[in-house]
Amino acid sequence: MPKQVHAHLVTQVNASKITKEVIDGEDHYRIPSATLPDNVVMNGGLYPADEIEKAYRGLEGTPAPLGHPKAGNQFVPAMSPRAMNRYSVGAWNENVRREAGRVLLDKVVNIRVANQTEGGRQLIQAIEKQEPIHTSTGLTLQQRTGNGESNGKPYTWIATQMNFDHDAILLGEPGAATPSEGVGMFVNAEGNESEVLTANVELTDDEEMAITEMAEHIIGIADRAERREQNKGRIDKLVAAIKSAFGGAQEASAVNHEAPEGEEMSLTKEDLKEAIQPLVDAQNAQKAQIDEIKSNQDKQGETIGELKTNADEQKKAANAELDEKLKAAGFEDADLEGMSVNAKKKVLAKQPAASGFHLNTAFGNGQQAEDTNTLPE
Numbered sequence: 001m002p003k004q005v006h007a008h009l010v011t012q013v014n015a016s017k018i019t020k021e022v023i024d025g026e027d028h029y030r031i032p033s034a035t036l037p038d039n040v041v042m043n044g045g046l047y048p049a050d051e052i053e054k055a056y057r058g059l060e061g062t063p064a065p066l067g068h069p070k071a072g073n074q075f076v077p078a079m080s081p082r083a084m085n086r087y088s089v090g091a092w093n094e095n096v097r098r099e100a101g102r103v104l105l106d107k108v109v110n111i112r113v114a115n116q117t118e119g120g121r122q123l124i125q126a127i128e129k130q131e132p133i134h135t136s137t138g139l140t141l142q143q144r145t146g147n148g149e150s151n152g153k154p155y156t157w158i159a160t161q162m163n164f165d166h167d168a169i170l171l172g173e174p175g176a177a178t179p180s181e182g183v184g185m186f187v188n189a190e191g192n193e194s195e196v197l198t199a200n201v202e203l204t205d206d207e208e209m210a211i212t213e214m215a216e217h218i219i220g221i222a223d224r225a226e227r228r229e230q231n232k233g234r235i236d237k238l239v240a241a242i243k244s245a246f247g248g249a250q251e252a253s254a255v256n257h258e259a260p261e262g263e264e265m266s267l268t269k270e271d272l273k274e275a276i277q278p279l280v281d282a283q284n285a286q287k288a289q290i291d292e293i294k295s296n297q298d299k300q301g302e303t304i305g306e307l308k309t310n311a312d313e314q315k316k317a318a319n320a321e322l323d324e325k326l327k328a329a330g331f332e333d334a335d336l337e338g339m340s341v342n343a344k345k346k347v348l349a350k351q352p353a354a355s356g357f358h359l360n361t362a363f364g365n366g367q368q369a370e371d372t373n374t375l376p377e
């Protein structure tokens with residue numbers, strides 16, 4: 001019968017990747033972390049990729065307590081009231097995904113909430129000073145009997161039915177090889193006890209991941225080159241067929257080259273044209289869209305030109321009207337030459353007003369001012 005155990009899997013955080021952002025109007029730190037590479041062997045047990053795939057999404061939205069929660073000497077679920085009161089620093093796990101054969105996730109820490117506890121303040125200090133920070137995934141699993149080897153490491157049992165409880169933040173701990181809390185019992189919400197296993201997850205500094213990705217990329221290039229060599233006859237024939245279909249200069253026989261030994265591949269020009277017609281239709285549709293955009297731009301250009309012409313005519317009329325008024329005031333064409341419309345308006349404004357009867361409403365010292373305006377004789 002499979003045996004149920006609780007596991008703590010420890011990894012180290014790359015502090016240089018921690019970022020700061022605003023969520024719901026408050027400052028938070030985002031701590032990238034990783035756990036559970038595919039088919040890793042820890043404590044003599046194999047964690048198969050297919051079992052990880054079934055379970056890893058359960059980490060989304062779980063607490064990220066400061067340390068693995070305990071009540072007395074027993075580990076307890078992170079969502080239990082006593083665990084929340086004692087171990088919470090305003091942090092949780094999100095953005096859980098699987099990439100490059102491992103589980104990645106982010107820990108989000110509310111800075112205001114973290115600063116309300118001593119442990120939270122120590123976490124903020126460690127983040128800001130880029131001191132060592134570890135994360136440790138807490139999960140329950142079933143141990144199924146099985147023997148074998150993975151990545152050069154033997155195993156005697158297989159992890160199944162994984163259930164993620166939390167992914168904790170660890171400060172000032174050397175890792176899980178010889179942890180002070182590495183051995184103990186886990187008590188679930190129903191009060192059932194299970195053995196606790198603790199292990200270091202050996203992955204995942206960025207350098208190792210980069211090397212792994214580079215190796216996968218090189219293998220991919222080699223595989224593609226091998227497939228291309230294997231399909232060289234088909235590729236050459238298809239290239240010739242496409243040229244024939246688009247150029248129209250080749251006869252159908254031009255695409256019926258001799259196929260490689262043991263293969264049959266006969267294409268007529270009509271067959272190929274039918275096959276690529278959707279591409280031609282898509283290209284024509286795109287060209288029609290471009291033509292429509294260009295037509296609209298041309299119309300906009302015409303409208304702008306008309307507006308500019310109208311503005312120029314209005315400016316010319318206003319200029320002529322100003323010239324007429326200034327000439328009436330005694331200015332000559334030579335005086336007005338080169339003057340802008342604004343300059344002409346200023347000059348016109350300074351010209352004396354036409355003679356007439358005016359009332360002076362200014363008063364001073366309580367007495368009526370002298371009337372300097374008279375009726376014409």
